[in-house]
Amino acid sequence: MDFVDSGLYRDITDYAQDSPTWVQHAAEIGTEAGLLVFVALFVAGWWRARHASTRAFAIAALAPLATAVAYVCSELLKSVVAAGRPCRAAAGAATSLAECPPHGDWSFPSNHATIAGASALTLVLVRRALVLLTVPLALLMAFSRVFVGVHYPHDVAAGLLLGTAVAFTAVRLALRPALRLTGTMRASSVPAARWLTGPGPRPLARAVPPSPAHRRR
Template sequence: MDSDLYRDITDRADDTPSWVQHVAELWTEAGLLLFGALFVAAWWRQRRGDARVFAIAVLAPVATAVAYVCSELLKSAVDEERPCRAVANAPAPLVDCPPHGDWSFPSNHATIAGAAAVALALTWRGILWLTGPMALLMAFSRVFVGVHYPHDVVAGLVLGGVVAVAFVRVSTGAAARVARAMRGSGAGPARWFAGSGPAGFSSEARRTPAHRD
């Protein structure tokens, strides 16, 4: 059934105007760069946020990288052949079919997109209206260009989102303590990277009770 859906989507992709195909080819890779730019924007924006929110902004790309590693490990365990080789009578993919051994399940691109969309939303309220559609379009584009089954990209989105939430939840406390230490550090680069907080580090420190072991 998934092969039939894959064939339906790629048949429609093959019939679309060439400019639509070129946009899909571009988006399937360029979307990753846009997520990277949003990571930088979130970090810069939260340099004036409290330590916890700033910590999540810094953790967002790390969580995405961890999700990618999980995706790669799962790929190696499942060993699903790419549909551009496995599905009979399907149109030629719009991009080069990855070589044998670069397995299909789950989609790395969809995993990265799902993790990035969720992690950014955890640190930047309201941005999910942008990152959510971006992630969905990136996932769909991987089927549209012919290199993944629909179930590959659905699994990737779910995997990325779950790993991002779990990683951020586990790591935020320690990362926030590091952020507070950097804001009070005597090292200029550390203070610049962490920013001053919502009203300067001294104000934040007064609001934050001292941690005692």
């Protein structure tokens, strides 16, 4: 089954060819570097959640796992659809900025967009304020895959939708077991387990009641 959106693809890749050289290089680097940014955010989210509630830590721990599940789903769907890459199949299109993947590395859906969508959603579940960073980053990553010429627009749109849907479902289904596991590890006598999950929220300081002498004043 072959999905084609050659018109919009050609418009974007023509624009990419006319862009300044630094923009082209930034797009080529950014299409991969965005993945490293998400990895760094996952690590930061886990570290911060070590001093958070059991629920917050469980979600932070599930975030990269749910993203991995979304990636596997995209790979399975790729093998079923087996759609050719536009850099090889779109007639009359400009030469892609990135090297065209070999035959058999299928186009639909985009793995990068799937990972970006899943990462953005799960990181927002970890901390809502991250929506201002993760959503624009995911959209930019998805667009960059079309910009450098290796995906059709519908490839990245489907990847974003697949990633968010699968990751959200995975977190929902795995949250209860993750909560139990986190609680067990935090109560464990094994130092490595306690370090991995962290001590949890710091107890609030108890107010010291005024002395009798102070009350008489």
